[in-house]
Amino acid sequence: MPDLERMMKRQQVLADFGALANRSQDLDNILAEACRLVGEALGTGRAKILEILHAERQLLVRAGVGWDPGIAGKLRMPMEEHSSETFAIEAAEPVVSQDIAKEDRFEVPPFMKEAGVVALVNVPVFRPGGQPFGLLQVDATEPRDFGEDDIQFLRTYANILGPVIDRLLVVSTLRSTEERFRLTVESALDYAILLSDPQDRITDWLPGAEAVFGWTAEEAVGQPAAITFTPEDRESGQDRWETETARKEGVAPNVRWHIRKDGRRVFIEGSTRALRDPDGTLLGFLKIGQDVTERREAAERLRESEERFRQFGEASSDLIWVRDAETLQIEYLSPAFEAIYGESRETVLSGDTLQRWADLIHPDDQKRALSMIHQVRAGERVMNAFRIVRPSDGETRWIENTDFPLLDDAGRVQRVAGIAKDVTEARMSAARLEVLVHELQHRSRNLLGVITSVASKTLGDEGASSGFQARLQALSRAQGLLSRFGSDTAEVGALVRAELEAHTEVGMPKVVVSGPKVLLTARQVQNFSLALHELTTNAVKYGALRDGTGQLSVTWTVDRDEKDQRRLTLDWIESGVDLPSGTAVRRGYGRHLIERALSYALRARTEFVLGEDGVRCRIQLPFE
Incomplete structure (x- = not known):
């Protein structure tokens, strides 16, 4: 090709590439077309552009022409020290x-050799400022002597390509930045962002402002920014003060109640900032504010709650305390501490508060009291009592403590807390009362013994006197059980076993006694124990316990009657008994007591049947 024609063709290539670069914003498209044009201009039909990936120390074949589809845009190769x-x-x-x-100056990548490349020319491509972008590489599949005119053309081409690449990379980065900014601004719906002109009329109303204040952009643009201020703030000139302060000082705080389109109020924490061009001319104002209404209201509720807790703690005669679960340091200690422990709060709240508290506990109770704290720390709720020795007067006092964990939203123990009270007087009263009850029970049994003795001396030991004495002894046993169970209750099983043991040595398997733990009141116990006495003595004289040949089953359950009230149902069942003649028609004191007295005194229902092989008795007693 004559030199003039070749020169004109290359000038045309440069012109075509320049036109493409002016109208296209697609970097990959421009680079691909640049490869095609340069391949045609040099007559090789094969060219590529390699981009330096600095972080990876690699070269990416960013674009190419005359190469397999798997090369351009995909192939990466390391920037080896000896590569071309x-x-x-x-x-x-x-x-x-x-x-x-x-070639002995450098090594050629294997993929180029495999593709039949014989000759090549590499031209560095630099962005403005000398930053290397990569290489323009023209390849030939036969030996080729790239002349000076080829080299100068490629240098010119690379010098044009560098600024084009730089511009498009900058545009791409800017576009990406703007998109991220737009997405960020449009997503920040709890931030009200708006722009106003120098007269403080709204020019831009972003989605966050609509979400916070309720007006749409169409409704807000053109309105004074003061539409968001409360009537009282507009009347006092707060809106004008804010813009004037921003005008003079550059920025003004905007932390106050504002008003929404629907009339509701929102609390905004934000600022108003003056916008100026490089020569200082005021362009308008940027207003950014966060809606913190819920946070403020929650903080206010928390403050009120803390105040109520403080008032409660200070008014309570019981001690209230709270510790940090991790450090076990006391965070709150109510004033009742001083009255109960006889020590100032300031002394205990200084230094290691756990150790200072432990020092006030009686040495014999320290280990147990501290273990309770660690149990609560592990999530348990515990109640314990321990003694303290008050520094103020040296007196030993009993403290009853209820400890419980306080959990965070994730269910973890965040704090441990407790309520403590001085129960010294209550314990002393209980102890005195217990002594009195035992004494009363003792005197009652003594009185029954005296009555038994008088009856024996007066009436003799035979006949009616014997039965009378036996019933007094049954009442005495019941009194003993009442004393054992706490003076006002006795357990059904204990009553049954005590009565049987008083009259017979027959045990399992001839005698079966079973049922749940049920407590009867003192009023029920006396009549119930007499009924058990009559059943037992009758079984010993005539029934299942007479000669050991019969069997006795005494069982009881707890159920409900037709009015859904809880009741005790006891079944006394004898079997295998050879009854003497005439026994079936006998109706003595015992049967009268069971069938009449229990019904009258305790509202009980009874069934007493004297069958062919023994007595069957059912007593249904409502609970008091």
Whole structure:
């Protein structure tokens, strides 16, 4: 091709590429077209552009023409020290190889050899400022002597390509930044962001402002920014003060109640900032504020709650305390501490508060009291009592403590807390009362013994006197059980076993006694124990316990009657008994007591049946 024609063609390539670069914003498209044009201009039909990936120390074949589809945009290769590409980048000038088979300056990547490349020229591409972007590489599949005119053309081409690449990369970065900014601004719906002109009329109303204040952009733009201020703030001139302060000082705080379109109020924490151009001319104002209404109201509720807790703690005669679960340091200690422990709060709240508290506990109770704290720390709720020795008067006092964990939203123990009271007087009263009850029970049994003795002396030991004495002894046993169970209750099973043991040595398997733990009141116990006495003595004289040949089953359950009230149902069942003649018609005191007295005194229902092989009795007693 004549030199003039070749020169004109290359000028046309440069013009075509310049036109493309002016109208296109697609970097990949421009680079691909640049490869096509340069391949045609040099007559090789094969060219590529390699981009330096600095972080990875690699080269990416960013675009190419005349190469397999798996090369352009996909192939990466390391920037090895002896590669032709690295050699050209470090040389910062074109590098030509007329025949790579004879090349000893650098190594050629294997994929190029496999593709039949014989000759090549590498031209570095720099962005403005000298920052290397990569290489323009023209390849030939036969030996080629790239002349000076080829080299100068490629240098010119690379010098044009560098600024084009730089512009498009900057545009891409700016576009990406703007998109991220737009997405960020539009997503920040709890931030009201708006722009106003120098007269403080709204020019831009972003989605956050609509979400916070309720007006749409169409409704807000053109309105004074003061529409968001409360009537009282507009009347006092707060809106004007804010813009004037921003005008003079650059920024003004905007932390106050504002008003929404629907009339509701929102609390905003934000600022108003003056916007100026480089010569200082005021362009308008940027207003950014966060809706913190819920946070403020929650903080107010928390403050009120803490105040109520403080008032409660200070008014309570019981001690209230709270510790940090991790450090076990006391965070709150109510004033009742001083009255109960006889020590000032300031003394205990200084230093290691756990140790200072432990020092006030009686030495014999310290280990147990501290273990309770650690149990609560592990999530348990515990109640314990321990003694303290008050420093103020040296007196030993009993403290009853209820400890419980306080959990965070995730269910973890965040604090441990407790309520303590001085129960010294209550314990002393209980102890005195217990002594009195035992004494009363003792005197009652003594009185029954005296009555038994008088009856024996007066009436003798035979006949009616014997039965009378036996019933007094049954009442005495019941009194003993009442004393054992706490003076006002006795357990059904204990009553049954005590009565049987008083009259017979027959045990399992002839006698079966079973049922749940049920407590009867003192009023029920006396009549119930007499009924058990009559059943037992009758079984010993005539029934299952007479000679050991029969069997006795005494069982009881707790159920409900037709009015859904709880009741005790006891079944006394004898079997295997050879009854003497005439026994079936006998109706003595015992049967009268069971069938009549229990019904009258305790509202009980009874069934007494004297069958062929023994007595069957059912007593249904409502609970009091």
